[in-house]
Amino acid sequence: MSKVKPASLPPETVIGGYRIVRKLAAGGFGVVYLALDPQGQQVAVKEYLPASLATRGPGELLPQVQPDKLSLYRLGLKSFFEEGRALAQISHASVVSVLNFFRENDTVYMVMNYLEGASLQDFIITARELKKQKVFRESTIRSLFDEVLRGLRIVHQHKMLHLDIKPANIFVTDDNKAVLIDFGAAREVLSKEGSFIRPMYTPGFAAPEMYRRDSAMGPWTDIYAIGACMYACMQGYPPNDAPQRQEKDRLSLALSRLRGVYSDNLIEVVEWCMALDPLARPQSVFALQKELSRETERSYTKLTMAEKMRLQLDNLLGTDGKAVKTKPATGKAK
Amino acid sequence: MKFSVFQVSRRGGRSKNEDRMGYCYTRESGLFVLADGMGGHPDGEVAAQLALQTVSAYFQKAARPTVDAVPEFLASALMAAHHQILRYAAEKGMLDSPRTTLVAAVVERGVIHWVHCGDSRLYLVRDGELVTRTRDHSFSEQSHLQTRPEFFNRNILFTCLGSPQRPIYDLSGSVSLQQGDKILLCSDGLWSPLGDQEIVNHLAAFPVAQAVPELAERALRKSGSGSDNVTVLAMEWETPDVFESTRGISTDSLGEGVFQSTIQGGGGMEAADTVPSESDDELDDAAIERSIAEINEAIRRTAARRV
Numbered sequence: 001m002s003k004v005k006p007a008s009l010p011p012e013t014v015i016g017g018y019r020i021v022r023k024l025a026a027g028g029f030g031v032v033y034l035a036l037d038p039q040g041q042q043v044a045v046k047e048y049l050p051a052s053l054a055t056r057g058p059g060e061l062l063p064q065v066q067p068d069k070l071s072l073y074r075l076g077l078k079s080f081f082e083e084g085r086a087l088a089q090i091s092h093a094s095v096v097s098v099l100n101f102f103r104e105n106d107t108v109y110m111v112m113n114y115l116e117g118a119s120l121q122d123f124i125i126t127a128r129e130l131k132k133q134k135v136f137r138e139s140t141i142r143s144l145f146d147e148v149l150r151g152l153r154i155v156h157q158h159k160m161l162h163l164d165i166k167p168a169n170i171f172v173t174d175d176n177k178a179v180l181i182d183f184g185a186a187r188e189v190l191s192k193e194g195s196f197i198r199p200m201y202t203p204g205f206a207a208p209e210m211y212r213r214d215s216a217m218g219p220w221t222d223i224y225a226i227g228a229c230m231y232a233c234m235q236g237y238p239p240n241d242a243p244q245r246q247e248k249d250r251l252s253l254a255l256s257r258l259r260g261v262y263s264d265n266l267i268e269v270v271e272w273c274m275a276l277d278p279l280a281r282p283q284s285v286f287a288l289q290k291e292l293s294r295e296t297e298r299s300y301t302k303l304t305m306a307e308k309m310r311l312q313l314d315n316l317l318g319t320d321g322k323a324v325k326t327k328p329a330t331g332k333a334k
Numbered sequence: 335m336k337f338s339v340f341q342v343s344r345r346g347g348r349s350k351n352e353d354r355m356g357y358c359y360t361r362e363s364g365l366f367v368l369a370d371g372m373g374g375h376p377d378g379e380v381a382a383q384l385a386l387q388t389v390s391a392y393f394q395k396a397a398r399p400t401v402d403a404v405p406e407f408l409a410s411a412l413m414a415a416h417h418q419i420l421r422y423a424a425e426k427g428m429l430d431s432p433r434t435t436l437v438a439a440v441v442e443r444g445v446i447h448w449v450h451c452g453d454s455r456l457y458l459v460r461d462g463e464l465v466t467r468t469r470d471h472s473f474s475e476q477s478h479l480q481t482r483p484e485f486f487n488r489n490i491l492f493t494c495l496g497s498p499q500r501p502i503y504d505l506s507g508s509v510s511l512q513q514g515d516k517i518l519l520c521s522d523g524l525w526s527p528l529g530d531q532e533i534v535n536h537l538a539a540f541p542v543a544q545a546v547p548e549l550a551e552r553a554l555r556k557s558g559s560g561s562d563n564v565t566v567l568a569m570e571w572e573t574p575d576v577f578e579s580t581r582g583i584s585t586d587s588l589g590e591g592v593f594q595s596t597i598q599g600g601g602g603m604e605a606a607d608t609v610p611s612e613s614d615d616e617l618d619d620a621a622i623e624r625s626i627a628e629i630n631e632a633i634r635r636t637a638a639r640r641v
Contacts, residue, residue, distance in 0.1 A: 068338060081625045088632035091639060101629040103622065212395070 006049050006056035006063060009033065013061070016102040016109060018045055026051075029080070034114060042114040043099060048080045048107050061105045077108065083183045084110050089158050094151025096171070096181045115181070117174045120144075120229070121167035128236030135236040138262050142292060144170075145230060147178040149292070152226070153285040155180070156219050163217070165225035166205040167232055204228055204238035208276055211242055220281045223288055227273025227281075234258055234270070245276060256303065257311060263298035265291075335362060335441070336572040340546040346523060346554055346561030352378035352434075353521045353565035354386045360399035363442035365390060368567055370454045370521040372433040372494060381419050381432035381496045388415040389438050400442045405505050408449035412436060412495070412503055419496035433496035436503075437468065437519050441571070444511050451503040452494045455525055457518040458509065462538035464530060465509075470522075471502060511571040516542065518569075520549075523562035527553045542568040 008023045008031045009015065018035040021042075025032045030049040037043050049056065053073045054063040065073045087098040087110075100111040127135045136144075148170055155162055162169075162183065169182045207224035209217055231239045235254065245251060251274060255267050269291055275281045282288040303311070345351040352371030357364065369385040371378025392411040393401070401407045415436060423431035435452025448456050453470035469475045471493045493502040516537050525533060528549065536552075537545050546568045553564045 077622065081629065084629040085625075085632065088629050089636055091636045097636075098629075098633060100633065101626050103626055108622070108626065 004055070005051050006031075006054055007058040007060065009047070009061070010059065015045070015047075016100070016104050016111075018043060018109075018111065020045070029076070035111075037099075037111075044112045044114045046110040046112065048077060048109070050076050054107075063105070063107055080108060080110070086155075086158075086160050086183045087112070090154055092151050092154045093177060094147050094179055095154060096179055096183075115171050115173050115179055117172050119168050119181075120170040120172055120178075120233070123172060124167055124232055124236060133261055134234075136233050138266055138298070141230060141233050141262075141266065144172070144178050144233070145226065145292065146289070148180060148226065148229075149285050149289050151178075151180045152222060153289070156222070156285055161217060161219070162222050162225075163210070164202060164205075165222055165229060166202045166238075167229055170229065203241035204232075206242060207278065208242035208246060209278055216278070218278070219284050220278045223273050223281050223285065224275075224278075226288070227270050230266075230270050231255075231274065234262055234266075239274065242276070249276070253311070256307060260300050260302045264301050265294075265298060335359070335364060337364065337441070337569050338542055338572065339366070339567070339569045340542040341565075341567040342547050342550045343565040344523075344550050344554055344561075344563065346557065346563050347559045348561075348563055350379060351563045351565075352382055353523070353563040354379070354382040355519070355565050355567045356386055356390060357567065357569070358390050358393060360397045362399040363393075363397040363401055363440060364569075365393040365397070365438065365440050366517065366519055366567055366569055367436070367438040368454050368519040368521065368565060369437075369495075370435045370452070370523075370563070370565070372435070372452075372491075372496075375430050375433045375496075376428060377422075377432035378434065380422065381434035384418050384422055384432075385415040385434050385436050385495055388418045389436070393440070397442075401440055404440045404442065404445075404447040404508075405449075408438060408440060408447060409503065409505060411438065412449050412451060412501065416495040416501050420498075423496070431496045431498070433494045435491070435521075436495055439517060439519065441511065441517075441569075444571075445508045446506075446511055446517065447508055448506045449503055451501045452491050453522045455520055455522075457516075457520075457530075457533060457537070459516045459518070459534050459537050460512060460514070462534075464534045465515075466506075467530065468504065468506075471504075513572060515571045516568060517571070518546075519567045521563060521565040523557075523564035524549060524553045524566050526562070527556040537568060542570050 005026065008026060009020055011020055011022055013020045015035075017038050021034040021036060023031060024034050024044060031047045033045045033047065035043050035045045049063055050073065053069045053076065054065050056063045084098055084101050087096065088101075091097060096115065097113050098110055099113060102109055102111075124135060152162065152165075160183075162180065164182060165180070169180065171179045171181045173179060205225045205228040207217075207221045209221055228239050235258070239245075239251060239254070252271065255271060258267055269288070272291070273281055273288065282291065339357055341355050341357070343351060343353050343355055352373070353369070354371070355368040357366045359365065367386055367389050369382035371380070371382035375381075389411045392407070392414055396407050396411075419432055419434070435450075435454040437448065437450040437452075437454040437456050439446055439448035439456060446458070448468070450456060450468045451471060453472055453475075455468045455470065457467045458465040470491070472491050476492075493499070495501050518533065518537055520533075532552070533549060536549050539545070540548065546566045550564045550566050554561045557564075
């Protein structure tokens with residue numbers, strides 16, 4: 001269904017005492033504005049306005065929801081509240097904080113602190129285009145994830161899982177702080193047992209248990225995503241998604257290309273976090289922090305000649321079993 | 335996909351409501367399910383709830399965004415629900431296991447399939463006529479079975495989910511839906527007092543949002559103070575348009591769709607007499623206000639901690 005996106009509120013509109021400066025972003029769930037609070041402080045205001053369910057003409061304030069979509073609209077609102085509830089309980093420099101929540105214009109608004117900077121995804125894309133051997137320096141990766149993990153640990157302490165950690169949801173501020181954002185997927189699941197089901201996940205960063213909804217999610221589920229983010233910081237690209245890996249796991253091979261570029265310890269940490277078996281991963285953020293901070297002398301293991309050849313061959317052959325065509329030594333050509 | 339759907343569950347004269355109903359969907363596939371927890375055994379409402387949760391969890395897993403092998407899916411989801419109930423009974427060390435009926439339908443690509451076990455029914459109505467309905471697994475409805483009526487209450491069910499015997503179930507063939515077709519799922523609390531004709535007439539004459547509550551009301555009135563739980567879920571098939579869901583919709587919330595908690599975010603097994611319908615705006619508004627107040631309270635508490 002192709003539809004016109006609902007119009008965002010124009011600058012200078014005042015909602016709940018906040019004056020809109022400009023639109024920052026728009027997603028499927030709503031619009032985020034830069035706004036000024038009554039004291040003139042910059043804030044980010046997130047407006048619930050699901051593009052698929054609501055319409056709003058340019059210059060109008062009130063969104064229109066078709067009667068047959070009203071119940072869906074209300075259900076989506078529930079998720080929006082869950083994000084607010086999750087964030088409201090947490091006060092940590094590495095987790096975006098929510099300042100206010102209010103209802104106006106027949107919808108609801110969440111006021112958050114305004115972050116200046118860019119997402120880790122933007123940084124990765126910029127860095128990989130430089131085509132250097134390293135996407136980021138190892139020390140950068142370590143200190144970045146040290147901060148992210150501090151925030152994530154607090155999230156887990158509040159019995160919540162983020163469940164959508166990916167470079168796009170890690171914000172790096174202009175004063176070099178990493179902040180976890182977008183808790184739209186976070187749910188209080190650690191306290192509940194049984195069949196919790198989520199429809200959303202990001203391939204490459206979602207742990208295998210997010211696909212098999214019957215198995216238990218826990219801190220290890222977010223930890224898988226952390227490992228995948230670190231991987232993306234090293235390779236410049238996201239890892240293969242979990243179902244692909246379950247079919248044929250090329251993670252070790254891909255990581256072995258990074259040997260000598262990044263320390264053995266960092267590579268091992270990524271491999272540990274991204275174990276397909278949830279039990280084989282660090283079971284808590286603390287366990288991972290401990291390993292990551294255990295920075296003794298970094299050792300680098302260079303590839304052996306045989307390994308280099310295998311890698312090259314692998315590059316030549318692409319990713320699946322189309323090996324036969326390019327094998328020169330066997331038999332005659334057709 | 336585009337359809338309208340309406341559901342209602344009423345406790346009637348019973349002390350609790352052991353019926354459960356719900357629906358969920360992806361962009362291209364929809365599941366409609368209803369279970370009637372059986373009296374005479376413990377925890378009927380748990381059995382019905384487990385059945386609903388299991389089937390919807392299965393659906394959530396299989397529908398990406400279509401289920402494709404729908405009959406196989408329905409059969410395995412039903413059996414999974416059965417096993418889930420048995421597991422519950424085993425874990426609780428129960429001498430007798432909870433039991434429930436189940437009727438479930440999946441619509442995708444304009445085609446419907448359904449499965450049922452017990453006496454919860456599915457009706458398919460087209461142009462004011464009953465196209466088909468399920469046959470209960472009772473001796474009175476399955477007359478081809480050899481029975482000795484003198485020993486049997488003919489309305490007694492010979493199969494259900496949760497019993498030590500493997501459930502017997504019937505799978506439908508595939509039926510292509512036409513615009514305006516109506517599908518109704520109900521517990522025996524509805525069909526028993528009303529009968530097919532009244533159900534069909536009513537369903538055909540009014541939009542589902544009107545027909546469903548009215549049918550439930552009639553069944554309750556007819557049965558009087560001793561009325562069984564009455565649960566009805568009906569869907570009208572509209573046009574093969576795309577139906578977009580938001581990320582907030584999951585079986586998580588819809589599996590619990592039986593409760594008032596569907597929309598309000600609360601949860602749990604509190605028995606709701608009447609499930610809020612799409613038109614119960616007052617209730618939703620109150621819940622929205624409550625949620626906002628709670629969140630702001632949490633923000634204040636957190637800010638106070640920070641200072």
